[in-house]
Amino acid sequence: MSICFHRDEKFRVPFHFSNSDAALLRFPFPFPEDSYTYSVNIEPHTRGGPTEAFSAQFDVDEHYIAECQDRAELLAAEPSRCTVLPHMHDAEWDALELIMSDMVKDYPDLFTLTRDGDQWTWHNRPLGLQDTFTFGNASTLPCGPFEYITRQAQGDFTLQDQRDGNLFLDGVTVTGAADYSPAFDLGMSFDEWHGPATVATEMGIFDRALQYLLKLQVGRPVRRLNWTLTVNPRFDTSAENYPVWGPDRTTITPDNIGNSLFLRVELQSLYRLPGSNAILFNIRTYFASFGELCRVPKWGRRLHRVLRDLPPELAAYKGLVRFLPTAVAYLAAFDDGSPTSPGIAPDIQSLRPVGCPA
Amino acid sequence: MMDTLALRVAERDLLSPTLLRLRLTSANANKLPSVTPGSHLVLDLPVKDGARRNAYSITQAGKGGTFYEIIVRHSPTSRGGSAFVHKELTVDSILNASCPSNFLALESTAKKILLIGGGVGVTPLLALARARMERGETLEFHQFCTPEEKPVFESLLAPFGQGVACVHAGRNALDFQTLFRRQPLGTYIYTCGPNAMMERVLTEATAMGWPERRIHQESFGAGGGNPFTVTLARTGGTIPVAEDQTLLDALESADVPITSLCRGGACGMCRTPVLAGTPEHRDHFLSADEKASGRWIMPCVSRAHGACLTLDL
Ligand code: HEM
Numbered sequence A: 001m002s003i004c005f006h007r008d009e010k011f012r013v014p015f016h017f018s019n020s021d022a023a024l025l026r027f028p029f030p031f032p033e034d035s036y037t038y039s040v041n042i043e044p045h046t047r048g049g050p051t052e053a054f055s056a057q058f059d060v061d062e063h064y065i066a067e068c069q070d071r072a073e074l075l076a077a078e079p080s081r082c083t084v085l086p087h088m089h090d091a092e093w094d095a096l097e098l099i100m101s102d103m104v105k106d107y108p109d110l111f112t113l114t115r116d117g118d119q120w121t122w123h124n125r126p127l128g129l130q131d132t133f134t135f136g137n138a139s140t141l142p143c144g145p146f147e148y149i150t151r152q153a154q155g156d157f158t159l160q161d162q163r164d165g166n167l168f169l170d171g172v173t174v175t176g177a178a179d180y181s182p183a184f185d186l187g188m189s190f191d192e193w194h195g196p197a198t199v200a201t202e203m204g205i206f207d208r209a210l211q212y213l214l215k216l217q218v219g220r221p222v223r224r225l226n227w228t229l230t231v232n233p234r235f236d237t238s239a240e241n242y243p244v245w246g247p248d249r250t251t252i253t254p255d256n257i258g259n260s261l262f263l264r265v266e267l268q269s270l271y272r273l274p275g276s277n278a279i280l281f282n283i284r285t286y287f288a289s290f291g292e293l294c295r296v297p298k299w300g301r302r303l304h305r306v307l308r309d310l311p312p313e314l315a316a317y318k319g320l321v322r323f324l325p326t327a328v329a330y331l332a333a334f335d336d337g338s339p340t341s342p343g344i345a346p347d348i349q350s351l352r353p354v355g356c357p358a
Numbered sequence B: 001m002m003d004t005l006a007l008r009v010a011e012r013d014l015l016s017p018t019l020l021r022l023r024l025t026s027a028n029a030n031k032l033p034s035v036t037p038g039s040h041l042v043l044d045l046p047v048k049d050g051a052r053r054n055a056y057s058i059t060q061a062g063k064g065g066t067f068y069e070i071i072v073r074h075s076p077t078s079r080g081g082s083a084f085v086h087k088e089l090t091v092d093s094i095l096n097a098s099c100p101s102n103f104l105a106l107e108s109t110a111k112k113i114l115l116i117g118g119g120v121g122v123t124p125l126l127a128l129a130r131a132r133m134e135r136g137e138t139l140e141f142h143q144f145c146t147p148e149e150k151p152v153f154e155s156l157l158a159p160f161g162q163g164v165a166c167v168h169a170g171r172n173a174l175d176f177q178t179l180f181r182r183q184p185l186g187t188y189i190y191t192c193g194p195n196a197m198m199e200r201v202l203t204e205a206t207a208m209g210w211p212e213r214r215i216h217q218e219s220f221g222a223g224g225g226n227p228f229t230v231t232l233a234r235t236g237g238t239i240p241v242a243e244d245q246t247l248l249d250a251l252e253s254a255d256v257p258i259t260s261l262c263r264g265g266a267c268g269m270c271r272t273p274v275l276a277g278t279p280e281h282r283d284h285f286l287s288a289d290e291k292a293s294g295r296w297i298m299p300c301v302s303r304a305h306g307a308c309l310t311l312d313l
């Protein structure tokens, strides 16, 4: 497999981002039905699923280089976006070992790892990196082990310590927070950091999810999909930078919505770490503009129905109220009322070229 | 879905007439997966009348994935699993195991851990105690056994030193109330042994106000249970559910169409109506009232009280 990386993408002003046809067809569209509400939508994270985004444990796609670059820029400006509490030392190395091993297994052409006892050599071809280090000795790496590996993988990562029948958010590399504050959430328990999501709390989602996660076992990772809408392909929509991105919400018009409003999907995967018993959480974010998504007829129809019928309290929590009517009006043109098949697969092998009338 | 390990018996060491210690290495010279203290391994034991899958705690794991050590009690009431281990396994025997799981892990914030073992329940506690000792962290270890076995257990606990570890012959040799009362705040209890003993630890400690979340009992994840039979009301078929199999697995392998997602009792997708029999609920999905009504079951985790269950399938 070879990936043609989009090197010149920008996830901040001046935005520059697009999905190739192949990237669009592999998009993890998050709606298996024509309506949406919260559920404990967790399933085993096995290789393989309804689109190719589910083929690997840590998915690498055409945006890899640009996303690593975006993360590096934000970390340079705000180093605290990667913070790990001291008692998570073992978990950091655990995470490094797991991510490296899986990336090598899934992408042998892109990454290699040579182990000679504790002497490890990691070769990352897309980023042009090669480092030899002593496993377990952080001074042999350019930065901490968790920061080192999460700078080289797509999506945000958090580390959860398990104690007192709960999970605690004790480590983060978060440069793409979807409207929350990782700095504020650091050290909190599962129910505390989920506190703002009151609708899901009342539905009992978090009690069930926590009981399930406490029993998560090594070698049996699980995944779920979460979604929101973001204006412009911007990763850093953190609560602390609200003044930077919040005003974007007022810019959506019927004319620009196809290019400016994005369905933002998080393919979240969770792994029990073998040496520390911590849980690694990957929030792997995918963007597709409304214009792009509507090239897949099933997805355009379904997105229309989901947003049209979205419970108002969910729309409010997700911060969609301002542009939701415009979005529904735009999507209505792509919904001919015909049925959609169950599940999220696009149901087509190739896309009609852009610009051709339907 | 589940990864299998091929293991080779590297050493076998009879500690007492009924306690056998095995050192297991990888059969194909691979590194064994690293494990946290408190982990267990499920061995596939090819006994005469089929296969048994028995869970054994790992008492010690070699650094760098070189070996796992387990201790197996030959119990006269065994349905063949432990007898097989004692009689049939020799050095160089090869057997399969599932990758280790852990339902009894250490917690980073524990100021002290208090270990209470009964009989062969000593096994996971040995791993927990060793890890604490190696990190220079506080622990206290009480082990119950019969008078005849006292010397064996004393030698197993010897590494932890006197004053830290103590072996008691007979179940009334120690007063739990006094023991619990003198523990510092932030102490976590880990207990493994006969159900009655673990129950006593739990009742006496919680009665004194000990936080329940700081009392850990070995359960091996409570995945399996007694075998039972399900009858499918709509099609009339009957399907046996083995002791190490979930009801969902049994239905799936009989090609009964059933939806599922999380396979862990949380998502609600597999909810199935029950027409007869009493479900043993193990899920987090049904409400207390729904559970009490006995009208629903979550086949991915729950089982049956009694020998049969009739489902509306
Ligand atoms: C253990 C790792 C997890 C972390 C670190 C995490 C973190 C978060 C955070 C930071 C939020 C935003 C809360 C806010 O508004 O400030 C959130 C929302 C949410 N989380 Fe989690 N979460 C985790 C696991 C899960 C799991 C396993 C579920 C399973 C159901 C779940 C379900 C949700 C839901 C339903 C929301 C509301 C999302 C929305 O409507 O957009 N989370 N989570």
Ligand code: FES
Pocket (backbone or CB within 6 Å): B259, B260, B261, B262, B263, B264, B265, B266, B267, B268, B269, B270, B271, B283, B285, B298, B299, B300, B301
């Ligand atoms: S499959 Fe999720 S509750 Fe059974």
